Amino acid sequence: MEIILDKEKCTGCGKCVESCPFGALELQNDLPKTNEECRLCGLCVKACPENALSLPEGAKKKKQRVKETRDIWVFAETRNGEIASVVYELLGKGRYLSEKLGQKLIAVLLGSGVEPQAQELLNYGADIVYVIDHPDLKEFNEKRYGAVLIDLLKTNCPHIFLAGATARGRSLIPQLAAALETGLTADCTALDVESETGLLLQTRPAFGGNIMATITCPDHRPQMATVRPHIFPKPQPLPGHKGKIIKVDIEKQLPDDLEVTSFIKTETEGPDLTEADIIIGVGRGIKGPENLKLIEKFAHLLGASIGGTRVVVDAGWLPARCQIGQTGLTVSPKLYIACGISGAIQHIVGIQSAKTIVAINKDPDAPIFNVADYGIVGDLFEVIPALMAEIKKRRGEEN
Amino acid sequence: MKYIVCLKQVPETEGVRINPETGTLMREGVKSIINPYDLYALEAALKAKEHYGGQIVVISMGPPQAEEALREAISYGADEAILLSDRTFAGADTLATSYTLAQAIKKIGNYDIIFCGKQAIDGDTAQVGPELAQRLNLPYATYVHKIGIKDNFLLVERNLDDGFQTLQLSLPALLTIVKEIGEPRVPSIRGKMRAKKVQIPVWTAQDIDAKAEKLGLSGSPTRVVKIFSPPSRGEKEIFTGKVDECVKKLYDKLENVLG
Ligand SMILES: Cc1cc2nc3c(=O)[nH]c(=O)nc-3n(C[C@H](O)[C@H](O)[C@H](O)COP(=O)(O)OP(=O)(O)OC[C@H]3O[C@@H](n4cnc5c(N)ncnc54)[C@H](O)[C@@H]3O)c2cc1C
Numbered sequence: 001m002e003i004i005l006d007k008e009k010c011t012g013c014g015k016c017v018e019s020c021p022f023g024a025l026e027l028q029n030d031l032p033k034t035n036e037e038c039r040l041c042g043l044c045v046k047a048c049p050e051n052a053l054s055l056p057e058g059a060k061k062k063k064q065r066v067k068e069t070r071d072i073w074v075f076a077e078t079r080n081g082e083i084a085s086v087v088y089e090l091l092g093k094g095r096y097l098s099e100k101l102g103q104k105l106i107a108v109l110l111g112s113g114v115e116p117q118a119q120e121l122l123n124y125g126a127d128i129v130y131v132i133d134h135p136d137l138k139e140f141n142e143k144r145y146g147a148v149l150i151d152l153l154k155t156n157c158p159h160i161f162l163a164g165a166t167a168r169g170r171s172l173i174p175q176l177a178a179a180l181e182t183g184l185t186a187d188c189t190a191l192d193v194e195s196e197t198g199l200l201l202q203t204r205p206a207f208g209g210n211i212m213a214t215i216t217c218p219d220h221r222p223q224m225a226t227v228r229p230h231i232f233p234k235p236q237p238l239p240g241h242k243g244k245i246i247k248v249d250i251e252k253q254l255p256d257d258l259e260v261t262s263f264i265k266t267e268t269e270g271p272d273l274t275e276a277d278i279i280i281g282v283g284r285g286i287k288g289p290e291n292l293k294l295i296e297k298f299a300h301l302l303g304a305s306i307g308g309t310r311v312v313v314d315a316g317w318l319p320a321r322c323q324i325g326q327t328g329l330t331v332s333p334k335l336y337i338a339c340g341i342s343g344a345i346q347h348i349v350g351i352q353s354a355k356t357i358v359a360i361n362k363d364p365d366a367p368i369f370n371v372a373d374y375g376i377v378g379d380l381f382e383v384i385p386a387l388m389a390e391i392k393k394r395r396g397e398e399n
Numbered sequence: 400m401k402y403i404v405c406l407k408q409v410p411e412t413e414g415v416r417i418n419p420e421t422g423t424l425m426r427e428g429v430k431s432i433i434n435p436y437d438l439y440a441l442e443a444a445l446k447a448k449e450h451y452g453g454q455i456v457v458i459s460m461g462p463p464q465a466e467e468a469l470r471e472a473i474s475y476g477a478d479e480a481i482l483l484s485d486r487t488f489a490g491a492d493t494l495a496t497s498y499t500l501a502q503a504i505k506k507i508g509n510y511d512i513i514f515c516g517k518q519a520i521d522g523d524t525a526q527v528g529p530e531l532a533q534r535l536n537l538p539y540a541t542y543v544h545k546i547g548i549k550d551n552f553l554l555v556e557r558n559l560d561d562g563f564q565t566l567q568l569s570l571p572a573l574l575t576i577v578k579e580i581g582e583p584r585v586p587s588i589r590g591k592m593r594a595k596k597v598q599i600p601v602w603t604a605q606d607i608d609a610k611a612e613k614l615g616l617s618g619s620p621t622r623v624v625k626i627f628s629p630p631s632r633g634e635k636e637i638f639t640g641k642v643d644e645c646v647k648k649l650y651d652k653l654e655n656v657l658g
């Protein structure tokens with residue numbers, strides 16, 4: 001299928017060639033000609049001042065054969081208008097995949113007043129950024145975001161689509177996968193691609209992290225995955241990397257069966273647990289809420305966030321959103337310091353992808369020592385103050 | 400009001416391991432439980448029923464023994480249970496599961512709220528709920544911890560990574576539920592009696608008018624190509640003895656992160 005040109009109307013002005021983000025149009029004898037890069041996206045049709053171009057019948061509905069799909073897409077999640085840190089991690093990984101496959105890296109940015117952020121996505125390696133900027137997209141709303149993205153994905157049919165395995169990503173992306181009737185792998189911790197087949201190798205923990213599984217999606221496109229934050233490194237910006245920003249208009253009525261009536265940001269001292277570099281985990285061993293003072297001082301010194309076991313949450317010492325484990329959050333900080341935590345499997349599953357686990361427990365047989373990289377057998381009420389003093393001393397700070 | 404709760408029977412995570420010789424999953428002798436999040440979903444439905452009246456129907460797709468889980472749900476106070484069980488359902492990923500559940504729910508009909516757990520602890524995908532909502536073309540909210548109904552709208556509060564949203568959904572709608580909804584109640588004596596006697600119908604692919612190519616393994620776009628044990632964590636050291644010595648040694652190991 002090819003773009004249809006009305007030669008009578010065409011003036012050879014070349015506006016279509018400029019409009020094409022894929023370099024799929026050239027002027028030959030003053031007439032535009034498409035090459036194999038054309039995705040029938042229709043941007044040139046809109047750009048033509050003479051209405052000389054049109055999409056072939058059924059181009060939008062065309063069921064793309066698996067071979068014809070192209071490009072690595074990244075969902076540029078925002079929080080309060082700021083790009084979520086996992087997006088940079090995905091751009092880094094996406095760049096690697098796109099270079100391996102010889103395809104483009106495309107970011108898609110939704111929100112209200114988010115357009116200024118698009119340049120940032122180009123700086124970190126996107127070749128194209130689709131921006132859908134609309135007042136009705138101000139608050140994260142699965143139905144509205146879904147409606148916009150489903151249309152965009154149906155028209156462009158990417159080869160791979162990645163999003164962060166954050167609360168927003170894990171809620172929104174399954175809707176897209178169901179609408180496109182394709183596979184979706186949740187919460188991946190490793191990704192690679194086979195250059196010959198173009199198959200995305202998606203690795204994730206299963207059965208509470210006891211097992212790792214590698215999953216592919218051979219016959220459906222896009223290949224979709226959500227990726228656990230904090231696993232891939234944030235890449236360096238690419239100076240001089242050039243790309244295009246494309247604004248996409250919303251032409252249809254957005255759904256109104258789901259309305260966001262308010263958003264209340266939680267005020268915590270450190271970053272969200274899912275984004276924190278250092279987390280201090282507290283268990284029953286801290287004895288009571290009055291001892292959180294000590295933990296807070298420790299957290300402050302390290303710039304850490306505080307989480308805990310179910311026991312601590314059920315006792316009301318920490319709010320429920322701080323629970324880590326099977327019925328709480330999964331975290332992947334650089335450093336997890338477990339203080340007075342026994343190491344029940346239901347807690348461990350939530351911390352397994354931490355880079356380094358340190359345990360402080362007075363019971364040498366506590367199971368937490370089986371998973372810890374480093375540990376101190378001792379009373380946390382002695383160990384923590386001593387450790388704080390040591391840190392201050394080595395940093396050259398006053399005690 | 401009619402509430403539907405989607406509930407899955409799962410192996411207790413603790414037991415599942417890989418057989419080091421064959422590289423296959425060892426699930427033998429592992430106890431089956433109701434997915435803990437689905438008990439929160441059931442609890443949410445029971446709370447809704449207390450406030451707004453109505454009937455609770457619990458459904459589960461699984462092998463014949465998943466009937467136990469459904470009986471247990473009846474003991475907690477669900478009114479009816481339906482088991483979706485057919486050889487062709489086996490090997491379903493989330494896309495095929497959501498299709499099967501959607502077909503069954505269409506057959507049940509006339510529902511107001513569908514409750515799912517946040518995620519199932521065997522797969523941890525959290526995808527079935529939103530996929531099911533899309534298939535039924537319903538508004539949905541995930542990570543819900545508070546529910547109310549007013550003027551035919553569902554008002555909910557839900558968690559995001561960095562805060563809380565309050566949402567208004569038109570009915571019917573689908574919710575996925577987290578722990579903060581409140582601990583599940585204990586089954587009553589009356590519930591336990593009912594659970595023993597209640598008839599649990601079994602629906603097959605034919606009963607739910609399902610297309611064979613959308614079910615089970617054939618309806619699942621994803622393939623597991625490899626399973627393996629997680630890599631071991633590398634260097635390891637546990638310090639014992641005098642606290643001052645221990646913290647010095649620990650600091651040396653963590654200098655990059657703590658310094
Ligand atoms: C279905 C289900 C889901 C669950 N989900 C979760 C979940 O999501 N998250 C979770 O965390 N748990 C969960 N649990 C609970 C889990 O099984 C454990 O009960 C819990 O993690 C134990 O918490 P803890 O380590 O704080 O307490 P304990 O097991 O009581 O351990 C306290 C530890 O502190 C040590 N200690 C005491 N005093 C000191 C001191 N002065 N100095 C140093 N060490 C000290 C003790 O030696 C002990 O090892 C779940 C359980 C079930 C059944």
Ligand SMILES: Nc1ncnc2c1ncn2[C@@H]1O[C@H](COP(=O)(O)O)[C@@H](O)[C@H]1O
Nearest residue numbers: 405406460515516518519524525526527
């Ligand atoms: N086989 C099943 N039968 C009934 N409900 C299910 C099934 N699988 C998943 N669910 C529901 O979907 C939720 C999310 O599951 P998952 O996407 O597998 O993590 C669960 O908490 C259940 O409410």
